[in-house]
Amino acid sequence: MKMSKVIKHYLSPKRSRSLSRQLLSALRDCSDLSDSTVRFLQSTLSECGEGDLARLTVEEIGRVQTQLSGVVANERLCLNGLKESNSSIARPLSESLSDANQMYGLSLQLMTRALTQNETHHQIRPRVEFEGFVVSSRHRVPLNYLIELNFRGIAKNFNSTFVQNIRQGHCNPLKNCPRSGYTSFYFGDSGILINNIVTVGHTGRDHFRSITDAVSSAPHHLRAEDGYYVIYVRRGVYGEYVNIPHNRKHILLLGDGIGQTIITGNRNNDDGWGVDGDGFIAVDLTFRNTAGLYKGQAVAARVVSDLSTFYRCSFEGYQDTLLSHAGRQFFRECDIYGTIDFIFGFATAAFQNCNIYARKPKPGQATVVTAQGRKYPYETSGFSFHNCTIKPAPDMEKKPRVALNYLGRPWYSYSRTIIMQSYIDKYIHPKGWTPFRGNDGLNTLYYGEYDNRGPGSGTRRRVNWKGYHVLDYQQAQQFTVYNLTTGNTWLPQTDIPHVGGLLG
Secondary structure (H helix, E strand, O other), X not given: OHHHHHHHHHOOHHHHOOOOHHHHHHHHHHHHHHHHHHHHHHHHHHHHOOOOHHHOOHHHHHHHHHHHHHHHHHHHHHHHHHHHHOOOOHHHHHHHHHHHHHHHHHHHHHHHHHHHHHHHHOOOOOOOOOOOOOOOOOOOEOHHHHHHHHHOOHHHHOOHHHHHHHHOOOOOOOOOOOOOOOOOOOOOOOOEOEEEEEEEOOOOOOOEOOHHHHHHOOOOOOOHHHOEEEEEEOOEEEOOOOEEOOOOOOEEEEOOOOOOEEEEEOOOOOOOEEEOOOOOEEEOOEEEEOOOOOOOEOOOEEEOOOOEEEXXXXXXXXXXXXXXXXXXXXXXXXXXXXXXXXXEEOOEEEEEOOEEEEOOOOOOOOEEXXXXXXXXXXXXXXXXXXXXXXXXXXXXXXXXXXXXXXXXXXXXXXXXXXXXXXXXXXOOOOOOEOOOOOOOOOOOOEEEEEOOEXXXXXXXXXXXXXXXXXXXXXXXXXXXXXXXXXXXXXXXHHOOOOOOOOOO
């Protein structure tokens, strides 16, 4: 791509010396995003083959739509970074990117229309709430066994024979899994497939001292049927800017619990920890950005991974804590802290049984939970919060009216966010939602609430925008975990607990 070459030219050692730190950061992001765009487009072409869309399955259609939405999201995020740098170099690049974004948006519209016609033509049955999942005939390890192994300290004995025994279902690691030989324990066909297990710790007795080195040891392009590459990270604080690259797929990062295994950094106006490799799982970890309240945007985690899952994790920051950038994502029993737009991005993300904590903002500043960035009506992206708790963090709990507090605002014109069957505390302003830029998007966004509870859940005094909706049962079903993220096709193989439909 010409744009990619131009960006890399400015990042050359000779040219980059004269650029500001903010512009350099924006250009580096654009370079990475451009590479990601190329991969998305190549994958889409591979899926579609010679243009015979009629042969695509529902799962493949979902993947193509997700990849094309990712292309649009990448160009948009790059464009935002360049504009914010206020550089003379950034202006011509921004104009070219705007044109490219319009072109990609049109391509997404045409492809979505064709794929929708394909679904209708073949009368593919709609996704349902609790569709079954056919697991592999190979043996699987229940995820709770892996978690239990860590707490009992058995993980230090992992070696290739041990892992092979578990993979083949020959031993129970909680009882009598020897370093060699076999027992007769049978795991069955539920659980998660394991490819290998390595450990990380500060003492030098583990395979690696850093998470980055452990990630680098993972095989390239693992498939779901190959099993997950498990990285167990012992309790401790890891000051690393870890990135899971696109070619490290199906990694399971497992810690010792929230507040026990902590990945931390203090960058602002830069991405923190990031994951690009598809099929990623994180369990029992804390992702923390310590840049502080007054440093502006400070991302704790950036997630681009399609079919990624976070279970019992904590994301801690202030402004822009969690960048849910692209792909289909699922967050279960996670804690998310922040002030302004602290859950933002362009992804298709479902949050279930999560705790959403608004921290005390700067004086005169409001708190806003979400800023979802859907730009076109035919994008499949959106945020859904199901059976979550939305309340002030301890630093604001005693004086919840110290600031105006809102559920979300539209980053782009077709922003889509749904809150359903969740607890909303009294600290949320009765209007519920707030504009981003004047009246932009207020008629075209899609914000919905369904069957919520708590003193802040009343809808009588909510905004009267055309795009705001109090949903009925049938409308709310569109935004369940299975229907929004096609979770029935991939979540069961992660063994992460989840509810595919509505409660009750």
